[in-house]
Amino acid sequence: MKIYKTKKIDDSLLQLLLLADPSEKAIRKYLAEGECFVSVDGSRIIGTYVLMPRSNNAMELINIAVIGKEQGKGLGKLLLKHAIKEARRSGAKRLFVGTGNSSLGQLAFYQKAGFRMTKIIKGYFLKGYDKPIFENGIQCVDMVRMEMELNN
Ligand SMILES: CC(C)(COP(=O)(O)OP(=O)(O)OC[C@H]1O[C@@H](n2cnc3c(N)ncnc32)[C@H](O)[C@@H]1OP(=O)(O)O)[C@@H](O)C(=O)NCCC(=O)NCCS
Numbered sequence: 001m002k003i004y005k006t007k008k009i010d011d012s013l014l015q016l017l018l019l020a021d022p023s024e025k026a027i028r029k030y031l032a033e034g035e036c037f038v039s040v041d042g043s044r045i046i047g048t049y050v051l052m053p054r055s056n057n058a059m060e061l062i063n064i065a066v067i068g069k070e071q072g073k074g075l076g077k078l079l080l081k082h083a084i085k086e087a088r089r090s091g092a093k094r095l096f097v098g099t100g101n102s103s104l105g106q107l108a109f110y111q112k113a114g115f116r117m118t119k120i121i122k123g124y125f126l127k128g129y130d131k132p133i134f135e136n137g138i139q140c141v142d143m144v145r146m147e148m149e150l151n152n
Pocket of ligand 1: 019020021064065066067070071072073074075076077078098099100103104105106108109110112
């Protein structure tokens with residue numbers, strides 16, 4: 001299994017990115033500015049993440065996703081470790097990520113990797129999405145922002 005940077009956004013990669021973010025418009029916008037990595041098993045893309053440089057020596061992990069069949073087997077953790085290493089390598093001092101108040105599994109996933117909650121952006125998911133988002137029977141309304149210090 002290899003992880004490498006790509007600029008080629010085909011439909012299978014787009015479908016994967018849509019697992020983490022329902023807005024194709026938003027995805028296309030941040031792909032134009034960010035760095036997209038994929039993990040490949042043979043010729044099949046099985047995981048991805050996107051890093052975006054932000055101000056004040058920070059980077060944002062703006063998307064991370066693993067195909068359904070491969071979830072829960074440690075690939076997400078491997079991609080997250082790779083993203084942390086990449087962010088550190090690029091000189092960032094902090095890595096942050098945002099997830100929804102209803103994304104209970106993702107909140108566990110990031111905290112297990114060492115991210116800490118820093119703020120809530122109230123009403124974030126009420127703007128810019130075509131339909132209301134529900135997960136775990138909860139409406140996704142607020143963004144929970146999480147951060148990790150990168151000690152270079
Ligand atoms: C979130 C996602 C990337 C995690 O990848 P994954 O390969 O399923 O996760 P892993 O198997 O590597 O799990 C890593 C750790 O997180 C924990 N974890 C993962 N999903 C979890 C869940 N739903 N509930 C609780 N813990 C969870 C695992 O128990 C594991 O813990 P460990 O470090 O103690 O072993 C993947 O489930 C996914 O693609 N989901 C859809 C897209 C998405 O929601 N992306 C994030 C948007 S914010």
